[in-house]
Amino acid sequence: MPPPTRSVFDIPKMDCPSEEGMVRMALQGVAGVTSLSFDLHRRQLTAVHQGPTDELLAHLQPLGLGTTLATSSPSGDAAAAAADPAGEARVLKQLLAINALMFVLEIGVGLWAQSTGLIADALDMFADAAVYGLALYAVGRSDALKARAAHLAGWLQLGLALLTLAEVLRRFVFGSEPVSALMMCMGGVALIANAACLILIARQRQAGAHMQASYIFSSSDVIANAGVILAGALVAWTGSRHPDLVIGLVITGVVMNGARRILRLR
Incomplete structure (x- = not known):
């Protein structure tokens, strides 16, 4: 050979x-x-x-x-x-569990706190969970099933993004009173969760450059968490809801772009 x-x-x-x-x-x-x-x-x-x-x-x-x-x-x-599919699959399952749990928590607290930033960040968690879930689901399956799974996740992400966008516009028109303390607390919890994801990936860094890349792109979630915390601080400082609406729009746009690219997968 x-x-x-x-x-x-x-x-x-x-x-x-x-x-x-x-x-x-x-x-x-x-x-x-x-x-x-x-x-x-x-x-x-x-x-x-x-x-x-x-x-x-x-x-x-x-x-x-x-x-x-x-x-x-x-x-x-x-x-x-060489590859270590078992070790990588184990890490992917842990990452999937963390992101799925954080999606549920953030979407609940986001609705309670009237924070579009938290709702959009929850959507970002769902997007990550969908990517990890698809990677696990696709192993050993046919190309047709992989494509269908990818498109399903893309449509789900796009649907949630559009709902979040509608919520941002609704709150812009009719007003909202985001609770800055809840925004900052939940943003901090999400930051800890993403730090845990980085640690999990770091343990697999020796498996190859692709896990090092996973470590790098997972760190981008920290930016969204920091944005939510910053928006909460600005809401408390200015007494305005606009920082929350802006961060909600930004994160929603990122997820919509990711959904668009997934739907182009053939």
Whole structure:
């Protein structure tokens, strides 16, 4: 058997968990793929595989992420081809549980506190949980089932995003009284939850660059949590509901964009 090939792809529009999840699902059923490593800072994918590189490119280009082949060469690094699917699956299940629980908690507290920021952040938690859940569901299944699962999650995310957008507009027109203390407290809890996710991923860093990339993109959730906390502080300081509405719009826009990209998956 010839040595495996190490192919590096430039993916300019891959900059969040949704895009990485899409790429993973697109290549899940491709025979001969032994390792996928993601670098979201450089927006690159490194694949160790048997078989033609064109086959991988044919699965990636329909995603609409601007994928191009950077380099491709024989790989004699057996360690790069090694994978620990059991360990990674275990981490994914833990991440899924944390994000699902935080979605339920944040959506409840967000409605109680009349905070669109918390509601939108809960939606971001759901988006992450959907990506992790899809990664687990797709293992060993047909390409058709993977595509259907991806589209279902995309429609769910888009539907929730539109509901949140409607709620932001409703509160803008009819008014709201966001409770700043609850916003900051729940934002702090979400921050702790995301820190736990980062620690879990850090334990699997030695499994490969793709888990290091997961560590990097999970840290982006901390920005949303910090935004909610900042919005709560500004609400308390200014007595205005507008900071809460703004952060709600921003996070909702991010999730809608992720849903759009998932729905483009074929």
